[in-house]
Structure formats: structure tokens, C-alpha cells
Amino acid sequence: MDGNLNALTTVFTEFYYWVTVVFMFLIHVGFCMYEVGASRHRNHMHTLMKNIMIIPLVTVTFFFFGWWIYWAFPSFPFFGGLNHDAGAANLPWSQNMGTNLSDRITGVFWAAFLLFSWTAASIVSGAVIERIRSSALWVHAVMIGSVFWIIDAAWGWHAEGWMVKYLGYHDAYASGVIHAIAGGYALGVIMVLGPRLGKFAADGTPRDIPPHNPWMLTIGIFLIYSGFWGFYAACNIPAISPEGIGGLITGETWTATNIYLAPTSLSAITFNFLMSLSGGLMAAYVVSKGDAFWTFSGGLAGIITASAGNDLYHPIQAMLVGAVGVVIVYKLHYWVERTFKIDDAVGAVAVHGYSGIVGLIIAGFLLWGAPSSPYEGYAAVNPVGQTIGAVIMFFVLGFLPAFVISKLQAAAGVLRIPEEVELQGLDYAEHHAYEDAKAEIIAADKAAVNGSGVPAE
Amino acid sequence: MSTIGYDSWAVDLAEVGAVYPFQGSEGIMVVLGVVFWIAWHRIQFVREGEHLEKAKHMGDKEKINSLLEKY
Structure with a gap:
């Protein structure tokens, strides 16, 4: 760290990410409370353990190979080879991946991405409660948390990602790169896994399986909101000079940036986080006719829908985008449940997956023509690029691998618990x-x- | 042509102000936002009134007594 300003910026950035990581832990606490609250009494401990063990399994695999994927895969395999130079610094045997006084950022940046990985895996965990084998879910957790979501991050959430360069893909706070992929992945698993016993009557009519503890769900989702706020901050670079960015920006004015190193501010994302939360809550209350759990989940869906463009939207745009997204998502959830007999126990596919898709497409229209990057030669944000991006996130990297892996697990008899155990309780x-x-x-x-x-x- | 007024980030940030889409339409956005808010109250008032009217006639004495016992 040469010079006082450089030292101060480095230490501030290190501390900034550290704080976001601690905040984001609340997301996992919230998911655990939500899942346990939603499950029936006879399944509590397994439900909790299933989600808790995501933490160590995704952490160690993200250390071993997940973080390397992010740095090595931005162009791979369609627009170039692996980026060995960037990847090498992030391999588990690199000196950057340890106590190193000349690199104070890698550890906290790695941890911020790791917490996103936990979230992706935890979203899947909620959809499959009360009937999946923990062993099967933990394989899925590693696959979504340390492989597939981080491939999508390299492609669409990296300053040099090919989706950003060629599609103009813009997803500042992860409508697609966390939520659409995790929702798509959850759908792939539950399509093979099947519904909980009793979810559908003999004539195919879906039954409501009420949560055993509504208050745990409520506190759980409020904790998820809190952690999500930290997640928003974690998606930014807090302070960087035009020289540090090294792109087209001129002058000497420092700025916060989004993950693509394009300018935004903490103030902007604070406006938009709160307004999209509010739009989501209000719309969900109306569309669900005051159903408590859809209303609370609607707040989350509102944020997720607006997240792709929340670095640039006006707060009223964020509110309306959140509201529109929630109405679509709510209707879609029940249509899919009735039509395909899908049992999404906590509405994860809808709240995360459908919201993510809708949010990406809306951002393509609202931000049409905006620069996707501060670097020269990148495609501008556009609806076609965003729609292709949504398909890649939800179906290609989410649904397909989950479906294939689940089919293999089902064929091996290791996906679902025996019926007797499901009835007596895990x-x-x-x-x-x-x-x-x-x-x-x-x-x-x-x-x-x-x-x-x-x-x- | 860009909805945010910038086609490129080749700018001096000291000279950049608002970057949200459709600058100049703030008045319309506020009207839309206020309509959404007022409409929400209207819908909620009507629905709650209807719900309470139905709820008045839903009570079963035995169930109410058991709820009272639960505190």
C-alpha cells in the first residue's frame, strides 16, 4: 500500500466488504428460519440440518474451485479459452488465497461471492423440503453454489464477461445471476422429485400445506430483507478512481461502481432497494388479497424484479417495476402449480426464478441503449440481450443441470426419501x-x- | 439513443448529474406513483369492508369460546 490515500482506500474497501459479508449472513439465518417455520413439526431438525450443512460444503468447494471459475471463465468456452493468468491468482494454492499482507482484498471479495453462493443453494433448499434426501440436496448445493452460479457470474457478472460484452447484459444486483438461476435450478429438481405426499388431492386439486409456525417465517423473511440490503452493498465497488477503472471515464472524480465498474452510488441503490421492496409489498398485498406470506414474499420478489436495473432506475420506476413483477410472478406460480402439479413448498421458483426473468426483461426496455460497461466496444443494454440472458440463467445454467442431475439421482434411488419415512417424519x-x-x-x-x-x- | 441520456461512459463524472431513465418525465412518474398509492388504499378499504361484513356472520360459538380460552 503506497501512500496514505491508497492505504486508506484499500483498508476502507477491505472493511466495507467485511461488513457486507456479516450482513449477508442474515440471509442464511433467515432462510433457515423460513424453512423450519414452513416445515411440519416432524421434519424440523432435518430441514434445519439440510440448510445448515450448505454452509461448510459450499464454502470449502468455493475455496477449492468455485472462485477460480469466476476468474477463469469470463470468455470460456464460446469466446476464448480459460483466463489462466487471472485464474491462477485465485487457485487454492495461490499465495493470494491466504494471509498475505500485499493482498488485503481477495479474502473479503471471495467471502462476499461465497455468501452469494450460499444464497443460491439455500433458495433451492427451500423448494424441496420434507421429501428430499439430504445427501442429494448437498450435491445440488455444491453444483449450484460452486459451479453453475459462478459460471453465470463469470459470463454475466464480470467486467469482462462475454454476456456483458456481446449481449449488453446488465444485471447489477443479480435478478438473473443469483435469483433466476436458483429458481430455475429449484424447478429442475422439484420436477423430478415430485410433490410432498398429500399436496394434491386425487382429482389433482392442489392443497395448501400451511406453515407450522407463521412467526418464524415472518422473522425469517425480515432477516432475508436485512441481509439482502447488505448484498446490495456487496455488489458495488465502494470507491474507485477513473484511473483505477482504466476504461473510458475521463477526469479525476472517484465513484462507487456496480460489478461491471460502471458508475452508480450507494445512495441510488438505497432509494431503489426500499422503493422496490415497497412496490412489491403493496402489489403482493393486493394480488394475494392480504395473504400474509405472499405479501412478505412479495416484498422480496419486488426487490428481485427491480434488481437488474436498480443501479440506474429512478425510485418510482423501481417501485413500479417491483409491483408489476410481483403480480406476474404470483399468477404464474399458481398457474404452474395447477397445470404441472409442481410443489414448490416455499414459492422459491416464483419469488426468485420468475421475478429474476421478469426483472431482466423489463431492464432491457427501461435501460435500452445505456452503456453496459465503462470499456470500449461493449454492446449497449437492450431487450434482446436481456431476454437471451434470462434464458441462459433460468434454463441453460439453472433448470437443465438440475433436471439431469436429479434424474441421475432418481435412477440411482438416492433422490427421495422412502414414503414410510415421509409419513412418519424425517x-x-x-x-x-x-x-x-x-x-x-x-x-x-x-x-x-x-x-x-x-x-x- | 439511450434512455438514461448517455450512450457511453466516456464522460467526466464531475459533469454528470442524474442518470436514471427518462429524465424530464419526473412529474409523470410522480403522478403514476401517487395513483398507485391512492389506488392501493381504495382497494384495501373496499376489500377490508367486505371481509369484515362476511366475518360478522362466520363465528361458531364453540370455536369462539375455544379461541377465547387460548387467549
């Missing part, structure tokens, strides 16, 4: 052991009190 064995242990210690204590035994130590 926690039955643990509950049984708990009740036995409880009975034994109570009996021992009673015997001690009555003088006919040795007290427990």
Missing part, C-alpha cells in the same frame, strides 16, 4: 431417541428422590 428416529433418553433420566431422578437408586451425576 425426525422420527431422533424424536424416538430423545423420548427414550428423557424417560430414562426422569426414571433415574425419580428413583433417586424416592431413595431407591443412585442419583444421576
Whole structure:
């Protein structure tokens, strides 16, 4: 770190990302609470464990190869080879991937992306509760968290990504690169996995399976909102000079940028985060006729729909985009459920996947002609590029691999839990052991009190 | 032609102000936003009125008593 200003900027940037990482942990806490609240009592511990173990499994694999993919894949395989130079600095045996006083940013930047990886995997986890084998889900978590989402990030969420260069793809706060892909992935899994027992009546009519604890869901989703706010900050570069960007920007004015190094501000994204949340909540309340859980999820769907362009929208545009997105998503969720008998237990495909697609396409129209990058020769933002981008995110990198892997797991008999276990509950064995242990210690204590035994130590 | 007024970031940021789409239409956007807000209240008032009217006649004495016991 040469010079005071450089040192200050570096330490500020390091601290900035560190704070966003801590905030984003709330997303995972929120998802855990939401899933447990939505599941029935007999499945709590497995539901929780299924989501918690995403943390270590995605973390270690993201360290081993996920982070390398982001740096090596921006042009690969359609517009060039692997970027070995950039990739080498981010391999697990690189000195940058450890305590290194000449690199204070890689660790926190890696962690910010890692938390996005947890989120992608956790979105899938919610859709499949109460009937998937944990072993199957954890393979999916690694695939979406450390392979497929980070390929899409290299292509569409990297300053040199081919989708940005040639399609003018613009997705500043991840309508597509996290949400559309995770929603598409979840749909691919649940199409093979099938619905929970009892979800559909004999005549095919869907039944509501109410959450066992509405308050856990409520707090869970509020925590997700809070973490999402941190996620927004994490998608920015907090302060950089035109020289540091090295693109077309002239003058000496420093700026915050989005992930493509194009200018925006924290103020802009704070306006737009809150207005799109509000538009989503208001529209969801109306369209769901005041259903509490759709209203709360609608707030999230509103943000996700506006996220692609929330670095540039006007706050009222963000509000209206969020509102429009929620109405489409809500209608689509029930149409898909009725038509294809799909059991999306927490509405993950709708809230994340459909919102992401709708948000990308809307951004193509609202930001038509805006520069996608500060570098020369990049395509401008346009509706065709955004629509192709949405298809790549949802279907190509989300739905297809999930469907294929799930088919393989189903063929091997390792995707779904046995029907008997689903009916008695995944926690039955643990509950049984708990009740036995409880009975034994109570009996021992009673015997001690009555003088006919040795007290427990 | 760009909705945000800039086709390229080859600019001095010291000379750049608003970059949102459709600058100059702020008045229309505010009108749209206010219509959305007022419409929301109107819909909500009507629906809640209808709901409460229905709810008045829904109560089953036994179930109400059990709810009262739950506190």
C-alpha cells in the first residue's frame, strides 16, 4: 500500500466488504428460519440440518474451485479459452488465497461471492423440503453454489464477461445471476422429485400445506430483507478512481461502481432497494388479497424484479417495476402449480426464478441503449440481450443441470426419501431417541428422590 | 439513443448529474406513483369492508369460546 490515500482506500474497501459479508449472513439465518417455520413439526431438525450443512460444503468447494471459475471463465468456452493468468491468482494454492499482507482484498471479495453462493443453494433448499434426501440436496448445493452460479457470474457478472460484452447484459444486483438461476435450478429438481405426499388431492386439486409456525417465517423473511440490503452493498465497488477503472471515464472524480465498474452510488441503490421492496409489498398485498406470506414474499420478489436495473432506475420506476413483477410472478406460480402439479413448498421458483426473468426483461426496455460497461466496444443494454440472458440463467445454467442431475439421482434411488419415512417424519428416529433418553433420566431422578437408586451425576 | 441520456461512459463524472431513465418525465412518474398509492388504499378499504361484513356472520360459538380460552 503506497501512500496514505491508497492505504486508506484499500483498508476502507477491505472493511466495507467485511461488513457486507456479516450482513449477508442474515440471509442464511433467515432462510433457515423460513424453512423450519414452513416445515411440519416432524421434519424440523432435518430441514434445519439440510440448510445448515450448505454452509461448510459450499464454502470449502468455493475455496477449492468455485472462485477460480469466476476468474477463469469470463470468455470460456464460446469466446476464448480459460483466463489462466487471472485464474491462477485465485487457485487454492495461490499465495493470494491466504494471509498475505500485499493482498488485503481477495479474502473479503471471495467471502462476499461465497455468501452469494450460499444464497443460491439455500433458495433451492427451500423448494424441496420434507421429501428430499439430504445427501442429494448437498450435491445440488455444491453444483449450484460452486459451479453453475459462478459460471453465470463469470459470463454475466464480470467486467469482462462475454454476456456483458456481446449481449449488453446488465444485471447489477443479480435478478438473473443469483435469483433466476436458483429458481430455475429449484424447478429442475422439484420436477423430478415430485410433490410432498398429500399436496394434491386425487382429482389433482392442489392443497395448501400451511406453515407450522407463521412467526418464524415472518422473522425469517425480515432477516432475508436485512441481509439482502447488505448484498446490495456487496455488489458495488465502494470507491474507485477513473484511473483505477482504466476504461473510458475521463477526469479525476472517484465513484462507487456496480460489478461491471460502471458508475452508480450507494445512495441510488438505497432509494431503489426500499422503493422496490415497497412496490412489491403493496402489489403482493393486493394480488394475494392480504395473504400474509405472499405479501412478505412479495416484498422480496419486488426487490428481485427491480434488481437488474436498480443501479440506474429512478425510485418510482423501481417501485413500479417491483409491483408489476410481483403480480406476474404470483399468477404464474399458481398457474404452474395447477397445470404441472409442481410443489414448490416455499414459492422459491416464483419469488426468485420468475421475478429474476421478469426483472431482466423489463431492464432491457427501461435501460435500452445505456452503456453496459465503462470499456470500449461493449454492446449497449437492450431487450434482446436481456431476454437471451434470462434464458441462459433460468434454463441453460439453472433448470437443465438440475433436471439431469436429479434424474441421475432418481435412477440411482438416492433422490427421495422412502414414503414410510415421509409419513412418519424425517425426525422420527431422533424424536424416538430423545423420548427414550428423557424417560430414562426422569426414571433415574425419580428413583433417586424416592431413595431407591443412585442419583444421576 | 439511450434512455438514461448517455450512450457511453466516456464522460467526466464531475459533469454528470442524474442518470436514471427518462429524465424530464419526473412529474409523470410522480403522478403514476401517487395513483398507485391512492389506488392501493381504495382497494384495501373496499376489500377490508367486505371481509369484515362476511366475518360478522362466520363465528361458531364453540370455536369462539375455544379461541377465547387460548387467549
